[in-house]
Amino acid sequence: MSLFRTELRRLTKRRFTRWMTAGGLLVLALIVVGLVITNQKIGPDQWAEAKRSADQQHQEQVQWAEQERANCERAKATGEDVDHYPQDCADITAPPRESIEEAWFLPSTFVFRESFDEMLIPLAGILAMVGFVVGASFVGAEWNSGGMMNLLLWRPKRLTVLLTKLGALLTGMLALALPATAAWFGSLWLVANWRGTTEGMTSGAWQSFLLTGLRGVVLLLVAATVGFALASLGRHTAMALGGAVAVLIVGQVGLAILLDMAQVRFAEAWLLPTYAYAWMRKTVTLQDWRSCMATYTGECKPAILELTWQHSSMLFTVGVVLFLGAALWTMRRRDIA
């Protein structure tokens, strides 16, 4: 227990942990500020303004139609090339007023029920990135600075040391994620109250938010574990960060281009972010626009591939088992020079 407390203390004392956490929270705060600036509460004034805008647009459409009709009649009378006009110029009419919806002219508003689920994705993404980098640095810097060797002189049980470090890291990440998620919820609830609406919340919606939030926390823990394991394998923070950059740039961007050139079906299914997105959204539907799935009515629809959070969970499990297993194995077997 003393080792766990020590490692937790070491984690929180590290400047890198503090700066990365502060950086991640700052980005989240900026997103909230952006939402406050770009959204407005909808009231009678906004509806009146929207009606004015709709009327104005209708008037513009009427004037335009009249002018075009006049142009059409003039062109036909002079025998000009009138291919782009209908045969009967009277067909050029303005849309009816009711087809221009006033809602189109309303300012952006933050509807908590519709938006919060989506807004949990940037929270999870930023926290997962912080988790990955902090996890990698936490053990990588220890290896690099000789701290791990010092610690092993005090606690010669290698696996216990590594797993305790990981436990401390994950506890620290949970201690970051839970209040951060609560603060995110609170901030967006305030934004909705001030610049939108919180109406329409049902127990089902709350449950859905809770589950999405939980999946976000799991994503953070997975990212932190993989970063930790990679840095431990390479005994350097750069191993994890370099690996991540390589995977993202070469493995993802490069692979995406290659798959597109090769016209592979459902190319996104080979890309990691798709699985992270599927994990958070529960389902991602990929479509193959080059295929035709005929319906009874003879309509041609693209073939679809549905990726669910269960697929993602399998991928995450395999990744964690593989990387962490390798890190533990090398910790046990390799000399510490």
Added chain:
Amino acid sequence: MPAVLEIEGLRKTYRSRRRGTRNALDGFDMRVEAGQVHGFLGPNGSGKTTTLRTLLGLIRPDGGRMTILGHEVPAALPQIAGQVGAIVESPQFFPHFSARDTLSLLASAGEVPVPRVDEVLELVGLRDRAGERVKTYSLGMKQRLAVASALLKNPKLLILDEPANGLDPGGIREMRTLVRNLAQSGMTVVLSSHILGEIQLICDSVTIISLGRRVAFGPVDEVLAQHSSGAVRVRLEAVTDLPVAATALHKAGYRVSANPDHLMLAGVDKPATVTRLLAEQGLYVSELAPVAVDLESVFLELTNTAPVPGQHRQVDQSVRVNGAESSAPTAGGWGA
């Protein structure tokens, strides 16, 4: 006296597909008795640090047996780690933590009482700089911090690898006094160093390693005596008698080298026979002094690492097994 540390037949082999096989430790033996300050000497690349790392469980041995405080290691390391303080090679600490933070975290991990941190900081002279980040420390200060971390547990066995590295002359003297005081308090100290004068001054016994094998061991005096060349300096009342004396001694089988005011004899078992021989020739000795060897010369002789004018010795060019012969260069030590 009971042995605090015993190593028998320790082997460690490094294999590389490109560079072949190298025996870093080739059946190495060592014994350190309780309460001693034991010097552990060897040229660069001879296996000193590999031995210490293996002993402390950082490197897995390929063979041999090791015990610390009567327990087989590495199996029993978790039980005895609290009684063994060690610094291995150059001190390495997280650069952004202060010395106090560094020691405090180690103390917390090892369940050492917090006041001990200030005690050891005082002991190594870092009390007033303890709040500064380690990255601002000089090599000598980092060395002091490393020693402090090793002392934190108040260990029964203290292993110090090059503790004087980077220390100023005052610091070296302080380190010497500290080690002696620790030994007097009952702590056993194993000291690996290249400052052989220091080792000779503070160590009770030594082990010399070369190319992964022990080439000499025992109390310092005995090691020196075993490798003394029996050299004797002879001065006569009349300097003019030196040539006659040289001839007489040479005829008696001594190896003599003449100097302007004295003679140097080698291989003298009993200096009294020299006096008697010269007196019989009517030559009267004014000084007959055995020439003492120091640890450095013994070390250089045993490890065959004395510099030779015009040659550039490579790191693994030192004495072979049993100190009998010099090894040929082995392509940097790999491929043996």
